[in-house]
Amino acid sequence: MEIPKSLRLWFAVIAASAVFGYLLHLAGFPAAFLVGPMLVGMVFSVRGAKLHVPRVYLVGSQAVVGVLVASSLDPAVLGAISNEWAAILLVVATTVAFSTFAGWLIARTGLLPGTTAAWGCSPGAATGMIAMAESFGADPRLVAFMQFLRVTMVMIVATLVSRFIFDVTAAEHGSGAVQSLAETLPDFLKTLGVIAAGAVGARLLKVPSGAVFVPLIFAGLLQGFGFLTIVLPPWLLIGAFALIGLWVGLRFTQETVMYALRALPIMLVGTLALIALCGISAMLLVWLVDTDPLTAFLATVPGALEAVAIIAVASSADVSFILALQTVRLFVVIVTGPFLAKMICKLL
Numbered sequence: 240m241e242i243p244k245s246l247r248l249w250f251a252v253i254a255a256s257a258v259f260g261y262l263l264h265l266a267g268f269p270a271a272f273l274v275g276p277m278l279v280g281m282v283f284s285v286r287g288a289k290l291h292v293p294r295v296y297l298v299g300s301q302a303v304v305g306v307l308v309a310s311s312l313d314p315a316v317l318g319a320i321s322n323e324w325a326a327i328l329l330v331v332a333t334t335v336a337f338s339t340f341a342g343w344l345i346a347r348t349g350l351l352p353g354t355t356a357a358w359g360c361s362p363g364a365a366t367g368m369i370a371m372a373e374s375f376g377a378d379p380r381l382v383a384f385m386q387f388l389r390v391t392m393v394m395i396v397a398t399l400v401s402r403f404i405f406d407v408t409a410a411e412h413g414s415g416a417v418q419s420l421a422e423t424l425p426d427f428l429k430t431l432g433v434i435a436a437g438a439v440g441a442r443l444l445k446v447p448s449g450a451v452f453v454p455l456i457f458a459g460l461l462q463g464f465g466f467l468t469i470v471l472p473p474w475l476l477i478g479a480f481a482l483i484g485l486w487v488g489l490r491f492t493q494e495t496v497m498y499a500l501r502a503l504p505i506m507l508v509g510t511l512a513l514i515a516l517c518g519i520s521a522m523l524l525v526w527l528v529d530t531d532p533l534t535a536f537l538a539t540v541p542g543a544l545e546a547v548a549i550i551a552v553a554s555s556a557d558v559s560f561i562l563a564l565q566t567v568r569l570f571v572v573i574v575t576g577p578f579l580a581k582m583i584c585k586l587l
Contacts, residue, residue: 248288255279256481267408269401269553270546273480274394280488281391287493292486300486301450301545302438303471303479306430308451308548309458310469311558326527330520331568334539337516338362338572339579345509346583350502351381357580359385359506360513361572362541375577384499385506386542387490392510394487394546397537405533407554427470433458451544452566483545517541530560538564 260275268274283290342360346353354377401407437454444453461467499506521535530538533554537547538561547565551558 245290248283248290252276252279252283252288252290252485255283256485260477260481260484267402268398269407269550270394270398270480272477273484273546273549274398275484276481277391277394277484277488280485281491282488284489284491285493285496288489290489292482292489296482297486298438298442298450299434300479300482302434302441302454303475304483304545304548305437305451305453305455306434306458306469307471307476307552308558308562309455309462310471311552312455312459312562323528326524327564327567329527330524330539331564331571333523334362334517334520334541334568335571335575335579337520338513338541339583341509341513341516342579343583343586344512345505348505350505352378353584354580355381355385356509357583358382358576360389360509361386361576361579362389362513362517362568375580377580381499381502383490384495385510387487388506389510389513390487390542390546391491392507393514393540393542394484396511396514397540397546397550400536401533401550401554405536405554407533407550423470426468427472429467430458430470433461433467433469451548455562480549513541524564530557531555534560537561544569 256276256279259279260272263271263275280290338360339357342353342357345351345360346356351359354375358375358377359382434454437457438450440457441449441451441453446452458467458469462469496503517539518536520539521532524530524535524539525532528535534551534557537551537556540547544565547561548558550556551561
């Protein structure tokens with residue numbers, strides 16, 4: 240019996256992802272099993288592989304990341320963040336202003352319409368921005384390409400900066416001390432229940448990045464009140480990271496890349512410029528709030544929440560602070576997105 244072509248392709252993608260992810264892990268890169276599959280998925284997709292990660296698997300994987308972040312949250316930090324709300328809002332406003340400026344510069348080249356450039360540079364949840372952009376008249380294909388190009392670049396840059404500047408190395412995720420299956424199974428089953436419930440809740444609520452935030456809040460509350468001990472085996476985390484990476488990589492279809500090839504150089508320049516400008520926001524955050532540079536960098540980097548969360552958990556960064564600032568920025572982008580897109584068009 241002949242194996243279907245799509246199944247053979249999946250075997251090849253999974254095998255290549257495992258090998259490349261493991262090599263990056265051996266090299267000490269954080270988020271290795273996210274970035275490796277993402278790059279493999281890009282190569283296969285651009286070469287014509289018609290594969291995609293089903294939405295249900297993506298939501299489940301994002302829910303795993305949300306619960307992982309919940310296991311690292313420090314409730315005491317949230318009080319400190321409330322005392323610095325003015326500085327945080329200033330930094331968020333600066334980041335949004337930089338993204339608007341990058342969108343305006345790209346639109347000024349004439350290679351992309353103003354609304355498309357504005358939504359493509361929005362530093363929020365990629366899928367949410369694509370859906371909103373289509374509702375406001377932007378070309379969803381180009382917005383999708385710009386958003387996933389930005390997410391890809393953010394993943395790569397955040398990984399490289401964390402590895403070579405802040406010396407963050409790959410972490411062994413797990414439940415800490417070695418325990419028997421009988422000891423961890425009840426808590427593991429409870430954790431799976433929270434992941435499933437959070438994923439379903441996110442699908443029902445339909446909020447941007449809800450697949451991460453809803454399970455995170457759910458697990459964080461249960462853990463805070465002592466009803467849950469989060470147990471996430473390494474194999475579950477690696478599988479979730481890989482699925483998220485493949486989902487991003489496989490979105491770079493050959494047709495989309497060819498359609499956007501003419502504007503690709505300016506997209507790359509705009510994306511890298513946006514990341515660099517957000518670095519200024521990070522320096523401002525260090526000065527105003529007196530946080531460490533790695534935390535400030537991950538808190539202000541424009542998007543790719545899953546990759547940022549994974550790197551933050553693997554490092555000494557303040558996960559609670561990073562998540563709080565990223566959440567505030569996401570809310571601001573959703574609220575101001577339509578107005579900023581119209582403003583860019585008027586300034587052209």
